[in-house]
Amino acid sequence: MEHLVNSKVKNIELSGIRKFFNMVAEYDDVISLTIGQPDFTTPEHIKEAGIQAIRDxxxxxxxxxxxxxxxxxxxxxxxxxxxxxxxxxxxxxxxxxxxxxxxxxxxxxxxxxxxxxxxxxxxxxxxxxxxxxxxxxxxxxxxxxxxxxxxxxxxxxxxxxxxxxxxxxxxxxxxxxxxxxxxxxxxxxxxxxxxxxxxxxxxxxxxxxxxxxxxxxxxxxxxxxxxxxxxxxxxxxxxxxxxxxxxxxxxxxxxxxxxxxxxxxxxxxxxxxxxxTVGIDDASDMKKAYRERLDYVYNRLVNMGFEVVKPDGAFYLFPSINKFNKSSFDFALSLVKEAGVALVPGSAFSPYGEGYVRLSYAYSMDQLVKAMDRIENYLKKNDN
Missing domain, CATH: 3.40.640.10 (Type I PLP-dependent aspartate aminotransferase-like (Major domain))
Incomplete structure (x- = not known):
């Protein structure tokens, strides 16, 4: 009966971000910097308001x-x-x-x-x-x-x-x-x-x-x-x-x-x-932490030789990988297999994303340090 499915639905694809995220889940000991999911928990006072709504x-x-x-x-x-x-x-x-x-x-x-x-x-x-x-x-x-x-x-x-x-x-x-x-x-x-x-x-x-x-x-x-x-x-x-x-x-x-x-x-x-209302400025502490992570990861990437535009916001970096002479998918897959770090291929973000990878720094500093060390070792290994 699939032939009866709306052609507009059949012709769209699942998100390339999620497809790559699901694929790398099969590998062991991978630090995944793929999803735009804040590593902070919802503030306690907000959770309590939700719980109280149920009780009420x-x-x-x-x-x-x-x-x-x-x-x-x-x-x-x-x-x-x-x-x-x-x-x-x-x-x-x-x-x-x-x-x-x-x-x-x-x-x-x-x-x-x-x-x-x-x-x-x-x-x-x-x-x-x-x-x-x-x-x-x-x-x-x-x-x-x-x-x-x-x-x-x-x-x-x-x-x-x-x-x-x-x-x-x-x-x-x-x-x-x-x-x-x-x-x-x-x-x-x-x-x-x-x-x-x-x-x-x-x-x-x-x-x-x-x-x-x-x-x-x-x-x-x-x-x-x-x-x-x-x-x-x-x-x-x-x-x-x-x-x-x-x-x-x-x-x-x-x-x-x-x-x-x-x-x-x-x-x-x-x-x-x-x-x-009560949490109108809850983002301020998160933003401070993200800014510290951004500065750390950006500086590490630049020192490794990546070309990258420094962002003004959100929690992503989009470095160019053109110098490595690999498609964004092949580069990202190689990074998973050889370094145990998952980034999203730029091709997931339209054809103009080819030649880049997306890195989410919405992760703990400990994870980011380990990931940067692994990427640096990967680059040194592949330079030889």
Missing amino acids: NFTTYTQNAGYIELREAASHYVKEKYQLNYSPDHEVIVTVGASQAIDCTFRTLLEEGSEVILPSPVYPGYEPLIKLAGGIPVYVDTTKSDFKLTADIIKPHLTEHTRCIVLPYPSNPTGVTLEEAELKEIADLVRERDIFILSDEIYSELVYGKAHHSIAKVLREQTVVINGLSKSHSMTGWRIGLLFAPEAVAKHILKVHQYNVSCATSIAQKAALEAL
Whole structure:
């Protein structure tokens, strides 16, 4: 009966990140730096709020858009942090993780043949959702602009079919972000055109040495902001995403969300309320630790001879491996077999990711030190 399966579903692939993660699980004594999973546990006060929600029998449906107190807290959060103004009643939707928010947005905004501009290399989760919504991914090479999608790079790719531009900053897999001036230039380019911006800001609280800026501050009416608690509060398994959009757009996204999941998990919503109020600055200690790890791993890689753009945020590095004359998959597999270290082949992040590997430093310093030592020994061994 497989021949009856929707062709759009048959033609998409499982994530290259997960495929490589599952493959290296077969090897013994491997330090895996593959998954963007914070090694911190969810803060205790947030866990207690979830437990209390169960005890209080807060286990029924909430409003489709989410528990109103949580939407109010989310509205206050982005205003306090990023100077964004959204009505909790009509412009905030609590989703089942940022991924569901992105899916609902694409299914709301795209029609058959709509083009979506993606900065590449890019997180592989966008392309399948675009295709399932009938859209066409348009990959734009950012490897020569320090992985930044700028207005000058976007302009040649705009057509009458362009419906959306994805701005995933800070970036997975590169960790770079855009400056306020760069965002303003993009806003000026698309203002008053029939083009939406999907601004994926899931790593907004993990920006180092500077402030995070959202394009929604200068292009509100054309922007859908995606955020959530997975990275900022180490709540990946709680599956709480946050979507912010003008009412004229949000009311339609809400219909897709409603028929998709009804509402986000009530218990997780109570925990999220605690995170966005009492825990509004919980990310600060995590960010300090990530910054220390970034500096350590970056310096080690540079001293080994890797070419790598130093990131501004998130918890990834994306070093070039072109000098080794191997495909990213072969290099990564060789590193697993010979050094016991797993990184993600850059080819998992679109064709423009070939020639790179992604390293996640969302792991303990002890693991990172061991991994860097193993990589250094691997390079010395293969130089001889």
